Amino acid sequence: xxxxxxxxxxxxxxxxxxxxxxxxxxxxxxxxxxxxxxxxxxxxxxxxxxxxxxxxxxxxxxxxxxxxxxxxxxxxxxxxxxxxxxxxxxxxxxxxxxxxxxxxxxxxxxxxxxxxxxxxxxxxxxxxxxxxxxxxxxxxxxxxxxxxxxxxxxxxxxxxxxxxxxxxxxxxxxxxxxxxxxxxxxxxxxxxxxxxxxxxxxxxxxxxxxxxxxxxxxxxxxxxxxxxx
Amino acid sequence: xxxxxxxxxxxxxxxxxxxxxxxxxxxxxxxxxxxxxxxxxxxxxxxxxxxxxxxxxxxxxxxxxxxxxxxxxxxxxxxxxxxxxxxxxxxxxxxxxxxxxxxxxxxxxxxxxxxxxxxxxxxxxxxxxxxxxxxxxxxxxxxxxxxxxxxxxxxxxxxxxxxxxxxxxxxxxxxxxxxxxxxxxxxxxxxxxxxxxxxxxxxxxxxxxxxxxxxxxxxxxxxxxxxxxxxxxxxxxxxxxxxxx
Amino acid sequence: xxxxxxxxxxxxxxxxxxxxxxxxxxxxxxxxxxxxxxxxxxxxxxxxxxxxxxxxxxxxxxxxxxx
Numbered sequence: 262x263x264x265x266x267x268x269x270x271x272x273x274x275x276x277x278x279x280x281x282x283x284x285x286x287x288x289x290x291x292x293x294x295x296x297x298x299x300x301x302x303x304x305x306x307x308x309x310x311x312x313x314x315x316x317x318x319x320x321x322x323x324x325x326x327x328x329x330x331x332x333x334x335x336x337x338x339x340x341x342x343x344x345x346x347x348x349x350x351x352x353x354x355x356x357x358x359x360x361x362x363x364x365x366x367x368x369x370x371x372x373x374x375x376x377x378x379x380x381x382x383x384x385x386x387x388x389x390x391x392x393x394x395x396x397x398x399x400x401x402x403x404x405x406x407x408x409x410x411x412x413x414x415x416x417x418x419x420x421x422x423x424x425x426x427x428x429x430x431x432x433x434x435x436x437x438x439x440x441x442x443x444x445x446x447x448x449x450x451x452x453x454x455x456x457x458x459x460x461x462x463x464x465x466x467x468x469x470x471x472x473x474x475x476x477x478x479x480x481x482x483x484x485x486x487x488x489x490x
Numbered sequence: 491x492x493x494x495x496x497x498x499x500x501x502x503x504x505x506x507x508x509x510x511x512x513x514x515x516x517x518x519x520x521x522x523x524x525x526x527x528x529x530x531x532x533x534x535x536x537x538x539x540x541x542x543x544x545x546x547x548x549x550x551x552x553x554x555x556x557x558x559x560x561x562x563x564x565x566x567x568x569x570x571x572x573x574x575x576x577x578x579x580x581x582x583x584x585x586x587x588x589x590x591x592x593x594x595x596x597x598x599x600x601x602x603x604x605x606x607x608x609x610x611x612x613x614x615x616x617x618x619x620x621x622x623x624x625x626x627x628x629x630x631x632x633x634x635x636x637x638x639x640x641x642x643x644x645x646x647x648x649x650x651x652x653x654x655x656x657x658x659x660x661x662x663x664x665x666x667x668x669x670x671x672x673x674x675x676x677x678x679x680x681x682x683x684x685x686x687x688x689x690x691x692x693x694x695x696x697x698x699x700x701x702x703x704x705x706x707x708x709x710x711x712x713x714x715x716x717x718x719x720x721x722x723x724x725x726x727x728x729x730x731x732x733x734x735x
Numbered sequence: 736x737x738x739x740x741x742x743x744x745x746x747x748x749x750x751x752x753x754x755x756x757x758x759x760x761x762x763x764x765x766x767x768x769x770x771x772x773x774x775x776x777x778x779x780x781x782x783x784x785x786x787x788x789x790x791x792x793x794x795x796x797x798x799x800x801x802x
Contacts, residue, residue: 415656419636419649429639433632433653436625437660440667447674468663479656482573483649490645528760533738533746543749547759554763590770597766601759608752710770717774724781733782 272360275351279368282341289337290372293330294380300326301384312389319388320398320449327377327402328438331409334373335434336427338365338417339484348421349488358484362477366414374406390453397452397462404465405445411472412437418483422490441468500577502719503728509712516709523702530695538692544608547601549696553703555598555619558626559661561591561707565633566658569651579715581647582722584654585637586714590707592630599623618672622665629657643722 283290304322305315342348342365351361381402382395390398416434420426444464451458531549538545565587572580602620603613614620633650640646723729740746747753 415652419653420639422645423639426639429635432628432635436628436632436664437656439625440660440663443667443671447671475659479652483652486645486648486652490640490642532756532760533740535739537739537750542752544752544755546749546752546756550759550763593766593770597763600762604755604759608755706767713771714774717777720778720781724785730785733785 268356268360271356272364275361275364276368279365280371283368283372289334290376293334293373294376296333297326297330297377297380298384300329301387304388316389316391316453319385319390320394320453321446322388323381323384323390323398324402324405324442324446324449327381327406328409328442330377331374331406332413332431332434332438333427334369335410335413335417336420336430338369338414339421339487340417343421343487348484352485352488358481359477362414362418362480362484363473366410366477366480369414370407370410374402374410378402378406390449393455394449394453397458398449400462401445401448401465404462404469405441408441408465408469408472409438411469411476412441414480415476415483418480418487421484422487441465444468500575500579502579502582502723503726505579506716506719506732509716513709513712513716516705516712520702520705520709523698523705527695527699527702531699535692535695536689538689541609544605545692547605548692549699550703551598551601551605552696553700554594554601555623556700557703557707558591558595558598558623561587561594562626562629562654562661563658564711565591566651566654569647569654572647573651573655578722579719581651582715582718583711584647584651585718586711588630588633588637588650588654590710590714592627592634594707595623595627595630599627616672618669621672622668625664625668626661629661633657 301322304318308314308318339348342351352358378399381398385395385398413430413434415437416430419433420430423429444461448458448461448465451461527549532546535546537543565584568580568584568587571577572584599620602623606615607613633654636653637646637650640649720729720732724733740749747757749756
């Protein structure tokens with residue numbers, strides 16, 4: 262019973278600590294959102310300002326750009342803890358690293374994925390996304406960015422000891438994002454076309470649950486490997 | 491006691507000396523099968539009634555596509571064995587499988603595209619299988635890139651083994667997702683003539699080519715792993731003797 | 736089992752599909768050939784490195800004798 266309580270306490274402490282750090286460094290939190298906004302602005306400039314064309318492309322574009330924004334922010338997930346040695350301290354503790362990893366990933370999602378999700382409907386307006394698509398966009402990103410953060414954690418852990426891990430991280434993780442992108446963008450497209458979209462959202466939920474169980478296992482292994490180097 | 495063979499297999503020297511005897515015979519079988527299959531497929535198999543002669547690409551496209559997928563699992567299993575039992579040799583197998591698998595995936599993609607031009611009229615179609623194959627190619631490239639990024643060989647091996655295992659869990663999900671995505675967007679005008687039932691006179695050379703490519707894969711894996719052994723063990727006496735002799 | 740083409744030029748031409756079919760086979764052969772040759776080159780490099788090292792070692796021992 263005691264270990265159970267202390268595991269949960271560890272989880273809360275790590276989560277709280279990461280959130281405090283995240284909110285103190287507001288720049289790091291805002292950068293992905295600004296990136297999201299800027300890339301979406303490039304789209305009408307690069308393709309066409311015509312509302313019809315943009316509306317057709319909007320579900321996919323918004324999802325791809327949100328995915329990229331999430332990907333670019335992953336590099337910092339374990340970086341600071343690795344550099345100041347606190348990651349080593351966490352690994353040396355007798356308790357499992359599993360919940361620590363989940364706490365850190367949830368903190369990352371709350372500071373990166375959630376803001377992206379919150380501004381996405383606003384950007385949907387810029388790309389003239391029909392009103393029916395807004396709620397599914399919001400819901401799919403809510404579930405999807407969590408999965409993206411969980412899977413991305415593996416990549417962040419694998420590349421944390423490399424000084425130039427940024428681009429490599431994107432290379433190794435992007436193929437793993439394919440299913441999330443497919444079902445996320447499809448949910449929004451279904452809603453716009455007036456089809457039922459709860460099924461695809463349920464699949465996204467399944468991905469999220471699966472990633473929550475499995476991804477931290479790989480992340481723990483990768484972190485131990487990175488620290489041992 | 492029963493595991494002795496397993497640990498002996500983990501010794502690079504034992505592996506190198508044991509496989510030396512197989513290399514020639516395996517190469518002979520491979521060359522014979524591939525030559526027979528190629529000549530049969532190119533010259534003696536009947537022309538397909540719908541696709542004409544362009545279907546003859548099937549004799550390399552299908553075996554390489556099979557091996558590209560199977561090769562990923564070979565790589566991941568070798569990586570898992572390396573992580574669990576700390577066997578250096580199995581990491582060498584993993585590295586060999588990564589390069590060979592990536593090249594085979596590339597061949598499958600390329601022949602698929604070249605086959606598509608006379609059959610569908612375009613080089614590239616975002617078909618479910620082609621897209622999955624492309625993602626598989628990216629997964630291979632990720633493993634190779636991660637392997638190359640680390641200076642320390644031990645860490646590089648562990649990192650790419652973990653990534654390969656993560657990919658293994660993901661491959662079925664990616665395949666199912668892409669399949670579902672394709673049924674959603676399938677253009678009505680596209681007809682898949684490749685689906686037409688294959689005639690028995692075409693199946694025999696295809697079987698010969700598939701077995702030939704499987705032998706080739708086995709030979710290439712041994713060939714690459716042996717080269718890895720010589721490189722990493724070159725400070726040992728037996729490799730020095732080998733290189734001199 | 737019959738030769739499916741009337742002549743050798745017909746065989747090369749393959750009723751218009753020749754470049755595609757032959758191109759695929761040639762590129763595949765080149766790629767597989769590279770897979771066969773690369774480890775051999777690697778082994779050769781190991782051999783050259785070993786030879787050089789031996790020469791250096793031999794040179795060192797000789798210079799020691801001269802001293």
